[in-house]
Amino acid sequence: MSATTDDRAVTRSRPVGGSPRRAGSAAAFRWEVVKLAALVRTRAMLLGCLVAPPVVVLVLRSQRPPADTLFGRHVHESGYAVPLLLLGFLVQWVFPLLASLVAGDIFASEDQHGTWKTILTRSVSRTQVFWAKTLAAVAFAVTSFLVLAASAIVSSVLLVGTQPLTGLTGQTIPPSHALGLVVAAWLSTLPALVGFTALAILLSVRTRNPALGVVGPVVVGLAMGLLGSVSGIGLLRRALLSTSLESWHGFFAAAPFTGPFLDGLVAAGVWTLVCLALAYSSLRRRDIIGG
Incomplete structure (x- = not known):
């Protein structure tokens, strides 16, 4: 049978003696991973x-320590300072x-290649495709x-x-405690990374x-970093994704x-929630047949 709306217009196959079935999100997710x-x-x-x-670690070992950066002056003194120096650089640029x-490309590439009509067959819905790609x-x-x-911590x-x-x-952190703090510092940036992904x-x-989808978050991230350095915007700074990428500094006081x-x-x-909600709403309302 068929229905009129996208999510209800998924054809269900009814095996003999069985209940209705339709293609699941897991199958769509596996296909996205394969691609x-x-x-x-x-x-x-x-x-x-x-x-x-x-x-990078080998290069730093052969040069004078970058004393003007966070943990830079200690990169020759402790292997736990190096991943923190790298983290401070990576959160801004990488x-x-x-x-x-x-x-930034996973949805737009379907528009670029004109494959939406092929993907949205009667065995998979827009909701399943959206969450599989996400x-x-x-x-x-x-x-x-x-x-x-x-790689950064181990090397x-x-x-x-x-x-x-x-x-x-200026306090001395013993190696066993330092390792845990370094791992915690890296993991603390993961929610912001998911936010940039959304x-x-x-x-x-x-x-x-695809180009705007890939470059856009990089430009937004740089703009947030510059805005976060402006004084007098304490409340706004707390709402920026770039600020949360630096929250690990408090772990090392x-x-x-x-x-x-x-x-x-x-x-x-x-x-994350706002971006995904807007993206899902936009995809649901899109006229795939009309282009």
């Missing part, structure tokens, strides 16, 4: 996340790109992040050492342009504080 695995850029990104950190490389984009961003974090410890870390207020998905759906992290967690959650 991502076949792309050269996704494999190149994962390889870069794995290989780049040890190369994380938005990491989030948008797939998410979960695939988030899974890629999180996987890339975990590879990058693991720094192996190549520099497990010496105690000097905190932001923003890339929104731009991908609304603009139907003599008296640790987590207020900025909790604010950033809320901000990232709101950004």
Whole structure:
């Protein structure tokens, strides 16, 4: 049988003696993962996340420490300072790109190639396609992040050492505690990464342009970083995704504080929910047949 609306217009096959069935979101998700695995850029990104950190660590070992950056003066003294130095750089320049490389293209590419009508067959709905693509984009961003974090931390410890870390207020942090704080610092940026992924998905759906979907979050991230450096906008700064990427600084004070992290967690959650809701609404209302 068939219905008029998209989600209710999914043809259900009725096996003999069985109940109605329709293609599930899991099948659509698996297909999206297969398509991502076949792309050269996704494999190149994962390889870069794995290989780049040890190369940077080796370069830093052969140069004078960048004393004007956060934890920069300690990169030759402790292997736990290096991943924090890398994190401070990556959250400004690389994380938005990491989030948008797939998410900014995953919907718009269907418009570019004119394949929406093929995808939206009577065995799959727009809702299933939306969540399959969204979960695939988030899974890629999180996987890339975990590879990058693991490579940065492991290579720094192996190549520099497990010496105690000097905190932001001058206190000495023992190696066993320092490792936990470094891991926590990296993981604290994950909600903002998901937020940037949701923003890339929104731009991908609304603009139907892969280039804008990929570049847009990077530009927005840089703009947020500049806006966050302006004084007198305390309340607005708390709502920016870029601010939540720096909330881990409080972990390394003599008296640790987590207020900025909790604010950033809320901000990232709101950004994620709003962007995904707008993207889903836009895709649901779109006239696929008319173009």
